[in-house]
Amino acid sequence: xxxxxxxxxxxxxxxxxxAQRSGVAVSTLHFYEGKGLIHSERTESNHxxxxxxxxxxxxxxxxxxxxxxxLADIATALEALPAASAPSRADxxxxxxxxxxxxxxxxxxxxxxxxxxxxxxxxxxxxIDRCRLRNPLDKLxxxxxxxxxxxxxx
Numbered sequence: 784x785x786x787x788x789x790x791x792x793x794x795x796x797x798x799x800x801x802a803q804r805s806g807v808a809v810s811t812l813h814f815y816e817g818k819g820l821i822h823s824e825r826t827e828s829n830h831x832x833x834x835x836x837x838x839x840x841x842x843x844x845x846x847x848x849x850x851x852x853x854l855a856d857i858a859t860a861l862e863a864l865p866a867a868s869a870p871s872r873a874d875x876x877x878x879x880x881x882x883x884x885x886x887x888x889x890x891x892x893x894x895x896x897x898x899x900x901x902x903x904x905x906x907x908x909x910x911i912d913r914c915r916l917r918n919p920l921d922k923l924x925x926x927x928x929x930x931x932x933x934x935x936x937x
Contacts, residue, residue: 795824795832805841812841820844820858822866839869851889852882 802809815821816831821840823831840861847857860878864870870878 795834796837798823798831798833801833801837801841805838805845807841807845815841815844818854818858820854820861834867836867836869843870843875847879847882850882850886852885856882 796804798809798812801807801812805812812821816823821833821837821844823833823837826832843861844854844857847860848854860881861870863878864874
């Protein structure tokens with residue numbers, strides 16, 4: 784089934800139109816394209832033209848980034864979809880379910896950090912004997928004095 788666009792509506796969008804419609808900078812779109820997350824066709828004058836489906840792909844990428852999914856994982860997820868189609872609600876449900884365990888783990892780590900953060904305030908070096916977050920049992924103290932994680936190793 785072929786969908787007919789209303790009169791005056793272009794079948795493809797320029798990079799500026801995609802940027803305006805998606806709220807993403809042109810440079811970000813170029814970056815996404817360089818990473819293979821979105822695709823464009825080139826005109827005879829070498830201008831990028833995007834299928835309308837790219838708008839939903841960009842929204843998918845932005846939402847996934849917003850919840851902390853690394854771009855590499857987003858790229859892997861998008862590889863499971865046809866390049867020229869927009870992710871559907873079912874696609875998002877399926878793909879986001881794969882990220883749920885990772886997000887739950889991150890939430891648990893953030894809660895632990897929040898609950899133990901008062902031990903680190905003012906420390907500076909994070910190598911004190913009580914630091915349960917970054918230096919349990921002061922293992923870094925065996926390497927010498929000072930902020931061991933910040934000192935460049937030679």
